[in-house]
Amino acid sequence: DAGVTQSPTHLIKTRGQQVTLRCSPISGHKSVSWYQQVLGQGPQFIFQYYEKEERGRGNFPDRFSARQFPNYSSELNVNALLLGDSALYLCASSRPGRQGVIYEQYFGPGTRLTVT
Amino acid sequence: AQKITQTQPGMFVQEKEAVTLDCTYDTSDPSYGLFWYKQPSSGEMIFLIYQGSYDQQNATEGRYSLNFQKARKSANLVISASQLGDSAMYFCAMREGRGGSQGNLIFGKGTKLSVKP
Numbered sequence: 001d002a003g004v005t006q007s008p009t010h011l012i013k014t015r016g017q018q019v020t021l022r023c024s025p026i027s028g029h030k031s032v033s034w035y036q037q038v039l040g041q042g043p044q045f046i047f048q049y050y051e052k053e054e055r056g057r058g059n060f061p062d063r064f065s066a067r068q069f070p071n072y073s074s075e076l077n078v079n080a081l082l083l084g085d086s087a088l089y090l091c092a093s094s095r096p097g098r099q100g101v102i103y104e105q106y107f108g109p110g111t112r113l114t115v116t
Numbered sequence: 117a118q119k120i121t122q123t124q125p126g127m128f129v130q131e132k133e134a135v136t137l138d139c140t141y142d143t144s145d146p147s148y149g150l151f152w153y154k155q156p157s158s159g160e161m162i163f164l165i166y167q168g169s170y171d172q173q174n175a176t177e178g179r180y181s182l183n184f185q186k187a188r189k190s191a192n193l194v195i196s197a198s199q200l201g202d203s204a205m206y207f208c209a210m211r212e213g214r215g216g217s218q219g220n221l222i223f224g225k226g227t228k229l230s231v232k233p
Contacts, residue, residue, distance in 0.1 A: 048220055
């Protein structure tokens with residue numbers, strides 16, 4: 001089975017531009033989460049989507065937005081890019097579960113965004 | 117306050133020896149999960165092992181085992197018989213049960229493990 005896929009692999013943008021990152025979850029996974037990992041740090045949670053609805057949002061400005069499609073793939077959009085947005089953006093998917101049941105998240109290879 | 121603390125920025129281990137990577141956590145939620153991920157230089161986060169807060173026994177997956185001490189709120193990763201390919205960043209993460217399966221992962225700052233031949 002294919003793992004989580006992300007596109008593009010690398011991206012270079014200039015300040016003020018907008019970027020869209022894409023993610024396809026593992027088949028059968030309905031939950032998708034986005035994380036930002038700046039150099040030397042652990043990943044920071046940005047968004048989680050489950051069944052096309054936003055179920056969680058981390059401490060990120062409104063310049064960050066996301067959505068999930070009927071096939072459970074997802075896009076992360078970042079507007080008005082800043083130099084500080086340069087990071088590895090990771091997408092993760094997990095199985096659907098019941099309230100209180102915790103499943104592991106599987107990560108994609110990430111998109112490395114450089115803002116100049 | 118940090119929810120996940122990894123106090124070892126870097127660790128060295130001789131090939132074929134065992135190594136323990138430390139992780140302590142903080143939560144008031146009785147239901148939570150603890151995870152370890154490996155991140156090679158390529159960047160992908162690779163899931164290694166999971167321990168649920170209600171699990172009675174320590175989790176094991178091949179050469180990986182999780183030393184879960186609930187009262188001390190620690191979840192140390194033990195890698196036995198280290199291999200050169202184990203050289204990578206290792207992240208401890210927690211997912212709280214509040215919010216059900218929709219809870220996000222909270223990561224520590226990571227430990228860089230270097231395996232010496």
